[in-house]
Amino acid sequence: MQMAQPDSSGLAEVLDRVLDKGVVVDVWARVSLVGIEILTVEARVVAASVDTFLHYAEEIAKIEQAELTAGAEAAPEA
Amino acid sequence: MSENLYTYGIIKQQDLELDVEGVAGADRIYTVDYKTLSAVVSEIDTTDPERTDEDVEAHNTVLQEVLEYDGGHTVVPMSFGMAFKNARTLKGVLRGARRALRSTLNDIEGTVELGVKILAPADDAVPQDDVQATVTNQLADLSINETENDLFTDRLIVNKSYLVDRDKRDAFDSAIDDVEAEHDDLTIQYTGPWPPYNFVDIHIGAEQQQGG
Numbered sequence: 115m116q117m118a119q120p121d122s123s124g125l126a127e128v129l130d131r132v133l134d135k136g137v138v139v140d141v142w143a144r145v146s147l148v149g150i151e152i153l154t155v156e157a158r159v160v161a162a163s164v165d166t167f168l169h170y171a172e173e174i175a176k177i178e179q180a181e182l183t184a185g186a187e188a189a190p191e192a
Numbered sequence: 193m194s195e196n197l198y199t200y201g202i203i204k205q206q207d208l209e210l211d212v213e214g215v216a217g218a219d220r221i222y223t224v225d226y227k228t229l230s231a232v233v234s235e236i237d238t239t240d241p242e243r244t245d246e247d248v249e250a251h252n253t254v255l256q257e258v259l260e261y262d263g264g265h266t267v268v269p270m271s272f273g274m275a276f277k278n279a280r281t282l283k284g285v286l287r288g289a290r291r292a293l294r295s296t297l298n299d300i301e302g303t304v305e306l307g308v309k310i311l312a313p314a315d316d317a318v319p320q321d322d323v324q325a326t327v328t329n330q331l332a333d334l335s336i337n338e339t340e341n342d343l344f345t346d347r348l349i350v351n352k353s354y355l356v357d358r359d360k361r362d363a364f365d366s367a368i369d370d371v372e373a374e375h376d377d378l379t380i381q382y383t384g385p386w387p388p389y390n391f392v393d394i395h396i397g398a399e400q401q402q403g404g
């Protein structure tokens with residue numbers, strides 16, 4: 115007997131995920147090189163178990179300082 | 193030519209080129225690196241792309257190609273519309289969020305997301321609580337984690353997304369088979385494999401420094 119195979123073609127399923135989930139980057143962080151010096155990163159990863167999730171959230175849900183200008187200068191131009 | 197880059201997702205550093213159509217008709221999908229991270233991108237002429245069904249599907253199609261590329265990749269999916277001014281702003285954001293992105297990639301390494309919706313028949317007078325418990329316990333055992341989605345009608349007895357190790361895919365498929373075989377009356381919608389959209393929650397913002 116052939117095993118069930120998941121289907122990835124349903125538009126409603128795609129919309130639910132692509133529009134509502136995934137990494138979001140605020141517009142100012144995407145378009146601005148001048149004036150923005152701090153990036154704020156809030157991350158929750160729902161992996162392993164609820165305990166790990168909570169622990170994890172505490173570990174990394176903090177503001178990471180990023181000197182964006184310095185970082186961009188350090189990165190080679192494409 | 194515009195330098196704007198539309199971003200689909202983040203993988204561990206790898207040069208990757210795909211021949212699928214991207215958002216806004218892009219014909220070249222490639223990667224932009226920041227140290228151990230690569231962003232999967234294509235060129236675009238705006239930083240605020242319009243949400244059309246076609247482009248939302250293109251976003252997902254590219255990610256599913258990445259997911260299956262070369263034996264399978266782990267990808268942190270971006271939400272729709274994450275277009276950057278240029279490679280420099282993108283690298284700046286990758287740098288600022290590198291710890292969260294690396295940790296997330298490690299946590300979801302080797303996994304895919306699978307969606308399961310189970311619908312009871314319209315005229316069903318029998319409570320489906322037992323079936324619900326049996327099925328969800330079984331699927332929970334085969335997955336790393338799960339998220340509960342909205343049961344928007346009483347008929348919907350299961351609506352969950354599962355984070356499943358690639359090694360457990362066959363077992364998961366066959367568990368869905370068993371449910372279908374045992375319960376003729378239930379409608380089962382089994383979807384995926386998806387990048388782990390429901391298991392990644394990262395928000396990157398920007399604050400202007402005081403007096404800066």
